[in-house]
Amino acid sequence: MITSTARDYIRPECVEEYYKLIFELIDRTREEKGNISYTLYADQEHPGEHVLIEEWEDQTSLDAHFKTPHFTGIVPKIQKLQSAPSVVNVYSKVK
Amino acid sequence: MITSTARDYIRPECVEEYYKLIFELIDRTREEKGNISYTLYADQEHPGEHVLIEEWEDQTSLDAHFKTPHFTGIVPKIQKLQSAPSVVNVYSKVK
Numbered sequence: 001m002i003t004s005t006a007r008d009y010i011r012p013e014c015v016e017e018y019y020k021l022i023f024e025l026i027d028r029t030r031e032e033k034g035n036i037s038y039t040l041y042a043d044q045e046h047p048g049e050h051v052l053i054e055e056w057e058d059q060t061s062l063d064a065h066f067k068t069p070h071f072t073g074i075v076p077k078i079q080k081l082q083s084a085p086s087v088v089n090v091y092s093k094v095k
Numbered sequence: 096m097i098t099s100t101a102r103d104y105i106r107p108e109c110v111e112e113y114y115k116l117i118f119e120l121i122d123r124t125r126e127e128k129g130n131i132s133y134t135l136y137a138d139q140e141h142p143g144e145h146v147l148i149e150e151w152e153d154q155t156s157l158d159a160h161f162k163t164p165h166f167t168g169i170v171p172k173i174q175k176l177q178s179a180p181s182v183v184n185v186y187s188k189v190k
Contacts, residue, residue, distance in 0.1 A: 003136055005100070005146065019189070026190055041098055041186035051100065051186060053148065091136035091146060094114070095121055 001036065004054040004062060007087045012048040014081035021074050021081075022050075028070040034061025048083065062090070096131065097151050102182045105143040109176035113145075116169050116176075121147075123165040129156025143178065157185070 010018045022040060029038045036055035043049035056062045065071055079085075105113045117135060124133045131150035138144035151157045160166055174180075 002139070003148070023190055040189040042189050044097070044185045044187055046184075049184070050189070051184070053098070089141075089144070089146070090139045092139055094135040094137050094145070095118055 001093070002056050002059060002062065003091045003093065004052075004056065005089050005091070006052040006054065008050045008052070008078065008082065009084040009086070010048040010050060010078075010081050011083045015048055018050075018078060018081050021078050022052075025070055025074045025078075026052075028068070029065060032061070032065055032068065034058065034064065059090075096188070097154060097157065098186045098188065099147075099149040099151065099157060100184050100186070101147040101149065103145045103147070103173065103177065104179040104181070105145060105173075105176050106178045107143040110143055113173060113176050116173050117145075117147075120165055120169045120173075123163070124160060127156070127160060127163065129153065129159065154185075 008018070008022075026038055026040060029035055034057040036057060038052060038054050041051050041053065043051070054062075056065070103113070103117075121133055121135060124130055129152040131152060133147060133149050136146050136148065138146070149157075151160070
């Protein structure tokens with residue numbers, strides 16, 4: 001299993017529109033083969049900052065996610081709402 | 096419930112020493128009242144980068160964690176192994 005975080009920096013005035021887009025992405029992603037969890041969190045101290053914490057069965061599943069129609073269709077719309085580019089990290093569990 | 100991430104930037108040659116310290120911190124933290132999970136991950140692409148993904152019952156539990164003897168005793172030792180300061184974020188679940 002691998003864990004990934006994707007941090008989104010959304011302009012605060014665009015958060016409502018961001019939620020419409022990301023909620024659809026979440027619903028569709030959770031239906032993907034190999035997705036274990038895909039959860040959205042809002043930073044309590046920095047308005048507009050969000051993180052998706054994702055668990056995937058393996059790297060192949062995550063690679064396939066990036067090529068899905070919902071990912072390639074929705075992410076460019078989200079990018080228009082950002083104040084800075086997303087930061088994606090991929091992790092392996094240590095303890 | 097709140098979720099927190101703490102990203103540690105450890106000099107790659109110090110990771111073995113970091114694990115000795117952080118493993119003790121993990122074991123003691125998991126015994127704390129109010130801690131739900133406290134899991135360490137290693138970044139697959141950036142050697143030395145790690146993240147703790149933490150779940151706490153509430154902010155009070157997290158605040159108490161920062162004052163425990165194991166936190167105040169171990170963290171300064173970890174700071175000597177860092178290439179950059181830790182970054183801590185506190186999140187509320189959106190979806």
